[in-house]
Amino acid sequence: MIDLDQVRKVAHLARLELTPDEETQFTTQLGSILEYFEQLSELDTENVEPTTRAIDMSNVTRPDELEIFSGRENILDCAPEREDDYFKVPKIL
């Protein structure tokens, strides 16, 4: 199903810091979740089109028309740190 190394890898990719206890705990929990979903493979889906959604809907689009958002200051203020009109972040190299 899923082993400790895979859990560590996924945690790293999601930038999560897990304690050794949590790693074991999540390995068990994620294992049971995957096992639960595995039941689906008992069904015969030979003639069923694959889908990624339950609602049959497509082509939801909008026209290319400009609308200026008036709350940009609020968005900038959400940031832990800003400098003038910029968001300020630790230096990334």
Add this chain to the structure above:
Amino acid sequence: MTTAAPAKTEYEVIIGLETHCQLSTQTKIFSPSSTQFDVENPNRHIDPVCMGMPGVLPVLNQQVLEYAVKAGLALNCQIAPYSKFDRKQYFYPDLPKNYQISQYDLPIAEHGWLEIELADKQGEVTHKRIGITRLHMEEDAGKLVHAGSDRLAGSAYSLVDFNRAGVPLIEIVSEPDLRSGKEAAEYAQELRRIVRYLGVSDGNMQEGSLRCDVNISVRPMGQKEFGVKVEIKNMNSFNAIQRAIDYEIERQIEAIESGEPIIQETRLWEEGAQRTISMRSKEGSSDYRYFPEPDIPPIEVSPKQLEAWRCELPELPAEKRVKYEDKFKLSAYDARVLTDDRTVAEYFEATVAEKASPKLAANWVMGDIAAYVNNQKGADPEFNIYSTALTPKALAELIKLIEANTISNKIAKDILPELLTKGGSAKALVKSKGLSQISDPAAIEAIIDEVLAAHPDELAKYRSGKKKLQGFFVGQVMKQTNGQADPKLTNQLLGKKLNQPT
């Protein structure tokens, strides 16, 4: 046992390009903020959707879909009847949501090609078809501004501007069909011509509207396995693409020959130092953990819609090049120059449609008129050939006046500036200024007689053998007629008069 000197190993270079091209829509791909290039006003064009605020719903810009499909059609791709968006996860401060909405396994277009034209030093032209693996739609990320680089290390930070976040892009991936820096640069240029002809992108490399990442590997000729693939980024001109690739080919061959391993990595082209430097080891694609974007329903393009968009495609540069050579009998070089820019090509064709000789029209459009337009562009980047006051009809008139011997080429060049700036009819201008060429032999003879009478010394010298003086007499006749005497006829008549027995 015989030992032969080892032959110099020949290498095969394998290059593929990933090109990101910004679409010329007014608003972002999933939200109605402006896509304007605006470095002076950071974070002016942001909204909750492109900033990934909780609870927002991205909605696809219809124009993005149309532009992507048109680009796919122009690149001879199969357009997917059913396509979808996916989330590509990675962490970087220029990405507000920590994922980019892109397309993974069902891109809007696949399996296309474009043809590049390669001219060697002798001007010999060959064509090569480059496969297009796929074309998909995605959103751009923001821009990091590295501040405080001149401060003490550790005190520096970065600033983020999200004006570009959510700007619509198409990513076009080529097959690994390219074999040299020159081919890659040619491919990128043809791609830019196509998107510009379609009007789906301005293709401006300086502003980042067209960005090329190059994948390149080298292997000894005959080896089955591919060499290690290295990615190079950060080239902001076609010339830089060519030079970065040529540098990287050399670097990889040297590494192979000295037994050094080539690392799968991303390298940056340094324009100043003219070299590539290592940036980071490349993560495997599975690390992006793509999954279907749940907020955006799938995209279906009906056959009817597809046909409607196909009908709106303009004649593309490659078709125009063939037409110019076959129908207008122009050289491959002329065809290439004239078709580089759609407005120039259309202006040229409009001039020819007014019955001007294609060769003369080509010379005028590529010569004096192009020089004037380029000059004006310095002050106004939007200036193009149609911004001049000279209409294709007036240019055709001017050309026909030359062809009919009404004016000389020189007179035409003299009046061109006025036509370019003030406009009007070439015929009317020639008439009002009395510039018609003098082609009446009697009139020219009369002037010749005057000139000969006024210069008895030169005439005597000529007749005693200084035949070079004919040029002097031609000059005098031209001076007398303000350059309007038919040069060919003047020479002919003058020769007769100078050599007639006295």
